[in-house]
Amino acid sequence: MHKILLIEDDAAIRLAIKExxxxxxxxxxxxDNSSAAFNKIHNDNYDLILxxxxxxxxxxxxxxxxxxxxxxxxxxxxxxSRKDEIDKVIGLEIGADDYITKPFSMRELLARIKAILRxxxxxxxxxxxxxxGNVSIDFKKFVALKEDKPIKLSATxxxxxxxxxxxxxxxxxxxxxxxxxxxxxxxxxxxxxxxFILSLRKKIEDNPAEPKHLITVHKIGYKFTR
Amino acid sequence: MHKILLIEDDAAIRLAIKExxxxxxxxxxxxDNSSAAFNKIHNDNYDLILxxxxxxxxxxxxxxxxxxxxxxxxxxxxxxSRKDEIDKVIGLEIGADDYITKPFSMRELLARIKAILRxxxxxxxxxxxxxxGNVSIDFKKFVALKEDKPIKLSATxxxxxxxxxxxxxxxxxxxxxxxxxxxxxxxxxxxxxxxFILSLRKKIEDNPAEPKHLITVHKIGYKFTR
DNA sequence: CTGATTTTGACAATTTTTTGACAAATCGTT
DNA sequence: AACGATTTGTCAAAAAATTGTCAAAATCAG
Numbered sequence: 001m002h003k004i005l006l007i008e009d010d011a012a013i014r015l016a017i018k019e020x021x022x023x024x025x026x027x028x029x030x031x032d033n034s035s036a037a038f039n040k041i042h043n044d045n046y047d048l049i050l051x052x053x054x055x056x057x058x059x060x061x062x063x064x065x066x067x068x069x070x071x072x073x074x075x076x077x078x079x080x081s082r083k084d085e086i087d088k089v090i091g092l093e094i095g096a097d098d099y100i101t102k103p104f105s106m107r108e109l110l111a112r113i114k115a116i117l118r119x120x121x122x123x124x125x126x127x128x129x130x131x132x133g134n135v136s137i138d139f140k141k142f143v144a145l146k147e148d149k150p151i152k153l154s155a156t157x158x159x160x161x162x163x164x165x166x167x168x169x170x171x172x173x174x175x176x177x178x179x180x181x182x183x184x185x186x187x188x189x190x191x192x193x194x195x196f197i198l199s200l201r202k203k204i205e206d207n208p209a210e211p212k213h214l215i216t217v218h219k220i221g222y223k224f225t226r
Numbered sequence: 227m228h229k230i231l232l233i234e235d236d237a238a239i240r241l242a243i244k245e246x247x248x249x250x251x252x253x254x255x256x257x258d259n260s261s262a263a264f265n266k267i268h269n270d271n272y273d274l275i276l277x278x279x280x281x282x283x284x285x286x287x288x289x290x291x292x293x294x295x296x297x298x299x300x301x302x303x304x305x306x307s308r309k310d311e312i313d314k315v316i317g318l319e320i321g322a323d324d325y326i327t328k329p330f331s332m333r334e335l336l337a338r339i340k341a342i343l344r345x346x347x348x349x350x351x352x353x354x355x356x357x358x359g360n361v362s363i364d365f366k367k368f369v370a371l372k373e374d375k376p377i378k379l380s381a382t383x384x385x386x387x388x389x390x391x392x393x394x395x396x397x398x399x400x401x402x403x404x405x406x407x408x409x410x411x412x413x414x415x416x417x418x419x420x421x422f423i424l425s426l427r428k429k430i431e432d433n434p435a436e437p438k439h440l441i442t443v444h445k446i447g448y449k450f451t452r
Numbered sequence: 453c454t455g456a457t458t459t460t461g462a463c464a465a466t467t468t469t470t471t472g473a474c475a476a477a478t479c480g481t482t
Numbered sequence: 483a484a485c486g487a488t489t490t491g492t493c494a495a496a497a498a499a500t501t502g503t504c505a506a507a508a509t510c511a512g
Binding site for chain 4: 191194195197198201209216218219
């Protein structure tokens with residue numbers, strides 16, 4: 001889940017934005033002035049900062065500059081009320097990644113946030129293709145073959161296999177699966193994991209009753225072997 | 227990796243841009259005046275030039291003209307502070323490929339760079355004409371035929387098909403479509419993508435209910451197969 | 453202004469995910 | 483080896499989420 005710091009002195013606007021962001025499953029911290037923001041930023045890791053340009057104590061521009069001067073590179077989206085303020089401010093010297101002027105639609109704000117987060121966080125080490133036994137998988141084309149015949153995997157099944165492959169040989173507990181594959185905003189039971197293992201075995205094992213790749217480690221979890 | 231030459235006399239701006247570009251995995255060379263730029267360009271191959279309009283020695287416009295006169299065709303993006311300067315630039319005689327006025331956000335600059343590099347690499351390996359099933363498309367003339375009968379495609383539909391063809395077999399998420407086909411300053415919902423797929427299917431599939439070319443990959447996106 | 457295109461929103465159809473019940477297997481303890 | 487407690491395998495139905503579809507609203511180009 002992405003963590004966003006919202007810096008805005010108008011309480012009503014702050015609340016509105018916070019609620020929208022939360023409904024999109026972002027975690028939001030809010031402050032109403034830039035010195036509080038400055039502290040928060042130093043004590044916490046944010047994925048993105050939403051910064052209103054007019055703040056009581058330190059100006060938003062100053063905060064932005066200060067952060068960049070410290071080589072803090074969290075993406076920053078500036079929010080301004082007046083178009084002509086941008087001119088003074090958003091110039092690149094300041095180091096904001098994007099800006100949006102009031103009034104803006106929530107949809108646009110959310111879209112901009114999403115666009116920036118997407119750009120920043122791309123998966124570093126993902127195998128695009130992988131094969132084991134008589135199974136081969138193309139994670140870019142989302143195609144899986146067993147003995148050259150296509151098998152149908154759901155999106156979650158692809159994710160699980162991908163995770164397994166990245167952690168080959170390692171025993172993964174059901175809880176870890178739920179954390180890492182499902183994420184922090186979904187809470188199925190651990191039985192859900194078993195069921196996915198079951199269906200994956202049916203699809204990729206020669207003999208699902210005697211799995212060679214998706215191995216049960218009793219009372220611990222499952223592991224993948226090539 | 228793409229190689230970019232950044233010509234900008236303000237050191238702060240130069241650094242900010244350079245860092246952003248590098249974080250996007252571009253290789254960046256920087257100079258602060260146009261005669262240095264001129265030499266660099268002759269001794270090296272750049273994929274793109276970012277040129278500030280106000281430079282100490284030679285004017286950016288002059289540099290641009292000079293390069294074009296030598297038939298050097300590297301794409302050039304002009305950066306200007308004042309809106310009225312654009313007029314000088316756009317007049318095509320200068321030969322810049324795009325321009326951007328200060329203030330601008332990093333996101334916009336990166337988007338424009340991406341767009342131009344994409345366009346160029348597309349021109350290089352151009353599928354000007356393409357056919358699949360009983361459909362053939364001429365992307366230069368913007369004409370599409372199905373069983374030799376013309377079908378009417380909108381500009382967006384052409385762009386989508388073109389994007390699909392460039393990424394044949396690959397599954398494209400709705401978000402990626404919005405980024406790459408719609409661009410950086412428009413924020414439709416992901417449902418818009420579905421609707422375009424729908425209308426494209428009606429036009430190019432024999433049986434739109436059972437598409438053979440525009441395939442849904444549930445929970446991931448769509449892919450094109452020949 | 454008009455007509456075409458793009459975008460949204462509602463609802464239906466489809467697919468996937470999750471749950472829960474029960475059987476089978478495992479483990480530690482007699 | 484047998485027992486009981488716990489964990490895992492298995493299946494199918496329920497719940498949830500995604501996509502297909504259409505039409506109306508908004509936007510854009512001429």
